[in-house]
Amino acid sequence: MAGEKETVIRVALIGNPNVGKTAIFNNLTGSRQHVGNWPGVTVEKKTGRCTHREIEMEIVDLPGTYSLEADAIDERIARDYIIDEKPDVVVDIVDASNIERNLYLTLLLLELGANVVVALNKMDIAASKNYEFDIEELSLLLGVPVIPTVATTQSGMGELRDAILSAAVRREKHRKVTIGYSDDIEARIKEVEELILTDTYLANTYPPRWLAIKLLEKDESVMDRISSSPKRDQILEVTRRVEVNADTFAEERYRAIDRILHASLAGRRDHALTTSDLLDRVFLHKRLGIPVFLILMWATFQFAFTVSEPFMVMLERVFGWLGGLLGDPTTPLISLWADGICGGLGFVLVFIFPIMFLFIALAILEDSGYLPRAAFVMDRLMYRIGLHGRSFIPMLMGFGCNLPAIMATRSIGDEKDRLITILINPLMSCGARLPVYVLIAGALFGTYAGSAIFSMYVLGIVLAILMALLFRRFIPGLRGKPAPFIMELPPYARPAIKSVLLYMWSRAVVFLKKAGTILLGGALVLWFMASFPWGREIESSYAGILGHTLEPLLAPLGFDWMAAIALFFGFLAKEIVVETFGILYGVGGEDAITGAVAAHMTPVTGLAFMAFTLIYLPCLATLGMVKAETGSWKWTGFMVLYQLVLAYVVAGIIVLTGNLITGVL
Amino acid sequence: MNLKNIGLYSALIGGITAIIGALEVIFVFTGTDSWIPADLFGGLALLVIAAVYLSGNGELISKQEEGLSFALTGTILTMVFGSLYTLIMGTDYLMYLLGEADEFLIITELRPEILLLVATLPLARYLIKREE
Numbered sequence: 001m002a003g004e005k006e007t008v009i010r011v012a013l014i015g016n017p018n019v020g021k022t023a024i025f026n027n028l029t030g031s032r033q034h035v036g037n038w039p040g041v042t043v044e045k046k047t048g049r050c051t052h053r054e055i056e057m058e059i060v061d062l063p064g065t066y067s068l069e070a071d072a073i074d075e076r077i078a079r080d081y082i083i084d085e086k087p088d089v090v091v092d093i094v095d096a097s098n099i100e101r102n103l104y105l106t107l108l109l110l111e112l113g114a115n116v117v118v119a120l121n122k123m124d125i126a127a128s129k130n131y132e133f134d135i136e137e138l139s140l141l142l143g144v145p146v147i148p149t150v151a152t153t154q155s156g157m158g159e160l161r162d163a164i165l166s167a168a169v170r171r172e173k174h175r176k177v178t179i180g181y182s183d184d185i186e187a188r189i190k191e192v193e194e195l196i197l198t199d200t201y202l203a204n205t206y207p208p209r210w211l212a213i214k215l216l217e218k219d220e221s222v223m224d225r226i227s228s229s230p231k232r233d234q235i236l237e238v239t240r241r242v243e244v245n246a247d248t249f250a251e252e253r254y255r256a257i258d259r260i261l262h263a264s265l266a267g268r269r270d271h272a273l274t275t276s277d278l279l280d281r282v283f284l285h286k287r288l289g290i291p292v293f294l295i296l297m298w299a300t301f302q303f304a305f306t307v308s309e310p311f312m313v314m315l316e317r318v319f320g321w322l323g324g325l326l327g328d329p330t331t332p333l334i335s336l337w338a339d340g341i342c343g344g345l346g347f348v349l350v351f352i353f354p355i356m357f358l359f360i361a362l363a364i365l366e367d368s369g370y371l372p373r374a375a376f377v378m379d380r381l382m383y384r385i386g387l388h389g390r391s392f393i394p395m396l397m398g399f400g401c402n403l404p405a406i407m408a409t410r411s412i413g414d415e416k417d418r419l420i421t422i423l424i425n426p427l428m429s430c431g432a433r434l435p436v437y438v439l440i441a442g443a444l445f446g447t448y449a450g451s452a453i454f455s456m457y458v459l460g461i462v463l464a465i466l467m468a469l470l471f472r473r474f475i476p477g478l479r480g481k482p483a484p485f486i487m488e489l490p491p492y493a494r495p496a497i498k499s500v501l502l503y504m505w506s507r508a509v510v511f512l513k514k515a516g517t518i519l520l521g522g523a524l525v526l527w528f529m530a531s532f533p534w535g536r537e538i539e540s541s542y543a544g545i546l547g548h549t550l551e552p553l554l555a556p557l558g559f560d561w562m563a564a565i566a567l568f569f570g571f572l573a574k575e576i577v578v579e580t581f582g583i584l585y586g587v588g589g590e591d592a593i594t595g596a597v598a599a600h601m602t603p604v605t606g607l608a609f610m611a612f613t614l615i616y617l618p619c620l621a622t623l624g625m626v627k628a629e630t631g632s633w634k635w636t637g638f639m640v641l642y643q644l645v646l647a648y649v650v651a652g653i654i655v656l657t658g659n660l661i662t663g664v665l
Numbered sequence: 666m667n668l669k670n671i672g673l674y675s676a677l678i679g680g681i682t683a684i685i686g687a688l689e690v691i692f693v694f695t696g697t698d699s700w701i702p703a704d705l706f707g708g709l710a711l712l713v714i715a716a717v718y719l720s721g722n723g724e725l726i727s728k729q730e731e732g733l734s735f736a737l738t739g740t741i742l743t744m745v746f747g748s749l750y751t752l753i754m755g756t757d758y759l760m761y762l763l764g765e766a767d768e769f770l771i772i773t774e775l776r777p778e779i780l781l782l783v784a785t786l787p788l789a790r791y792l793i794k795r796e797e
Contacts, residue, residue: 273730275796279741281734288717292742295710299749307752310759451706 009057009168015093017064020121023151025061052161068108088168090114096126103257113207118146138264199231215239289377300361302450308353319346339586340527347582351435363503367495387468391421398428402622426618427464432574436613443597444606522576526583557651558605604658608651616647672725675736679718685777686711714742740788747782
């Protein structure tokens, strides 16, 4: 341990999400970091090292968590690490501008007997709110060192390192408890604690007071920990007899926090309404909240589609000019350049603009603090229909890309909730589907193109909700009620242009990388299939043969063989659907792709095609992630099957009702 | 402006927004060719914005500060949609320059949402001053 030569101090960083934990981890460790996974789970584990005053420290970045209840994987990892690995020091990073909620975790850590150092971060934001901390008093009341920091400017990092070293050296095995409950609760805790002390193994392995509190709170994972104790039955009998309402502990902790802050913090305004308060009254309004969310999303897609149009036209012309540089595609090599590279890959690249504009709008909504409010508003609806509130964040991420969105479901503790969220996530329309919508809607819906695109996103949300409801009701193993959900609402802020542009660029880079790899490969394969045997009509090319083989399956929906082959290859990556049209129409001798789309589809079949593309399957990479995250071929197969059936049914309904309305039937 | 005047002004803006929104929706079904465009989703968006404005009138007229929530959010939403249609006007002009559109007429491009944006400027000015 500390104090001995050549020992390494083990430090764990913990804190609520968005408190600046990663920034402090980076400040402390610099480039000496290692990223891996926590044992047995796929949650990322970051460790790093630093040397301070010639003493080596190993720093572990625990997942962000609001509590230590072990409801979610993240919370369980953090708690188990502190209990089982017993780090020398636990640095609890507390957001000074949001201290009331943050101190809850601090109290839980103190109950757990951790050797805590509090990093009171975001002091600059707290100062802007006129918060004035009495640091010494706060430290005295908590019984642990409190170091003011501003992670973004590295302020307080030296003092934090010093405090970690001092805490490691002075480590007290039995810290004096400063946070007490009411006498009645304390008496019950004492009774259970005394019984725990009679079991040497339990008393030596876990802090007895913490164990007693958790047992009184009926924490299931703690119940498991005492399952092999010879005193188990006696302990459970006493906890039943002295039963305490689980909410009582939370209420008492918040009362303690209030007392601590009353004595150590001045300047908290309870005061005139702030702009944040005013905005929240409408954005979180129970009747207006959802309509406002919907119109903002509609504006987002109008912006992405309409504003990107002239830029798309310009780039399309560039690729048209490049494609014609070598003359008419009379030889395979010229055809490869004109129809495969410029007509196929180039045609997909044009869609980088709607993607960039979409992510500019989403970044503005996120950075302004609105998107978490949207999640909150939707949570009310989602909980009512049996979905977990935390599901909305991965679903929202699904608008960008389903792959990280499915990874993000790890924050959902309950396995059933998590599985349902994974199963419905591909229904959230990712950025890769956008080029398909832009092409079809632009060709068939004129000034209503933006609305047609928006309707696909709404369709995705509605279907996701309906499927969740059906799964929750009818699929054995998924039945039950969702767990309750706590969510942080950050303050509203003016979006920074740099941050918005960086976010947009990061999405554009993903698209460009895809273009340079899978889309280029797809373009080459598709060009070959559409051009060979060389000199034949496209109908009798390899692509034509494959398309005509698939066509009968999709003919009832009004899709021709070209649409069939586009959907077939779209399984690899959704953008390939657009690429396929570019190559097939190009090789077929049609110049204007949008004109060709309009000639091959009616608005009804176009809408059905867009819906089919949205629903029928996620891309190959996402499917791989579903298998990895569920660990089950059964659920992966189930997802493929239900999506194919659902796509067919929804597209069929669109065709049927659309034809009835337009009088085709 | 005092709270009561803000309440009256936002009631006026809310009322005009509601009328224009309703007309945009109705014209979709009647096929009416007018300066107010036939736009189902655009019209529905205006109706939502109008509902936001009008929800706060009671509180504002009775001089309760909470009512500012609705005037503030309504103003922000009007500005979002006004800016959106101003941008669309710009891109339509670019499309015209590129030869992708046959004509560019300012009268058809100047959507009512852009004029509503101008009309909300006094409210925006008050709310910015209050924030400062």
